[in-house]
Amino acid sequence: MKMASAAAAPLLLLLALAATAGAVTFDAINAVPDSAGGQRFDRDYGGVEYAKQVLSEASSFIWTTFNQSNPEDRVGYDSVTLTVVDNLQPGAVAVTIGNAIALRAQSVAETNGDAAAVKEGVNGVLYHEATHVWQWGLQDYTAHWGIFEGIADYVRLKAGLPAGNWGQPGEGKQWDEGYAVTAYFLDYCESLKSGFVAELNGKLKDGYNDEYFVQILGKTADQLWSDYKAKYSQG
Numbered sequence: 299m300k301m302a303s304a305a306a307a308p309l310l311l312l313l314a315l316a317a318t319a320g321a322v323t324f325d326a327i328n329a330v331p332d333s334a335g336g337q338r339f340d341r342d343y344g345g346v347e348y349a350k351q352v353l354s355e356a357s358s359f360i361w362t363t364f365n366q367s368n369p370e371d372r373v374g375y376d377s378v379t380l381t382v383v384d385n386l387q388p389g390a391v392a393v394t395i396g397n398a399i400a401l402r403a404q405s406v407a408e409t410n411g412d413a414a415a416v417k418e419g420v421n422g423v424l425y426h427e428a429t430h431v432w433q434w435g436l437q438d439y440t441a442h443w444g445i446f447e448g449i450a451d452y453v454r455l456k457a458g459l460p461a462g463n464w465g466q467p468g469e470g471k472q473w474d475e476g477y478a479v480t481a482y483f484l485d486y487c488e489s490l491k492s493g494f495v496a497e498l499n500g501k502l503k504d505g506y507n508d509e510y511f512v513q514i515l516g517k518t519a520d521q522l523w524s525d526y527k528a529k530y531s532q533g
């Protein structure tokens with residue numbers, strides 16, 4: 299970049315200070331570079347540098363989705379770290395604790411398809427896991443995990459990265475069964491009121507409460523689920 303003119307310098311300084319105030323560092327570590335999954339992470343996915351870029355883009359996308367342009371509204375982490383590991387329990391693709399995301403190398407190794415398929419699959423997982431880093435209310439995760447997993451997959455859906463094994467909108471038995479079922483239901487709620495998910499996430503800061511649906515949309519979650527199911531049963 300060329301030097302800015304003297305007149306522009308104070309503005310640049312101001313912008314630099316503003317960026318520092320909300321600065322978050324994104325890190326990625328491939329702890330198992332010699333494993334099949336670790337090798338594929340480096341070769342097909344794009345490695346740690348690409349992962350850091352995706353974590354940064356995912357975080358910006360999440361803050362926008364949550365209507366958190368003001369950093370003071372966000373969960374206060376100053377870093378997010380991805381580690382590619384080979385010791386997560388079988389069946390788990392990734393686990394997020396606080397601001398630390400662990401990705402199971404074997405799940406990268408087992409991805410069907412070419413490098414583009416690996417990129418799309420891992421990026422979908424990273425958008426989901428990064429949502430866990432930034433969403434409010436996880437103190438109630440154990441009692442109400444379905445809403446938190448639903449919001450994480452809602453972000454993945456809105457980012458255009460749904461997984462290939464997701465069902466269709468309108469499927470599912472109850473609104474809070476989590477993941478794609480809840481994600482599609484939340485997307486329906488969002489269609490009733492733009493900003494619904496952002497508002498819900500903001501309220502979750504105080505922990506989960508059934509009343510949030512009534513407060514935002516004037517109906518209980520069960521009523522909204524009935525409306526949603528009726529909409530999709532009309533074919």
Ligand SMILES: *[C@@H]1O[C@H](CO)[C@@H](O)[C@H](O)[C@H]1NC(C)=O
Pocket residue numbers: 365492493494496497
């Ligand atoms: C986003 O948040 C601001 C307050 O920070 C609020 O005024 C605005 O209505 C919100 N937008 C949506 C779409 O919820």
Ligand SMILES: [Zn+2]
Pocket residue numbers: 426427430447450
């Ligand atoms: Zn999750």
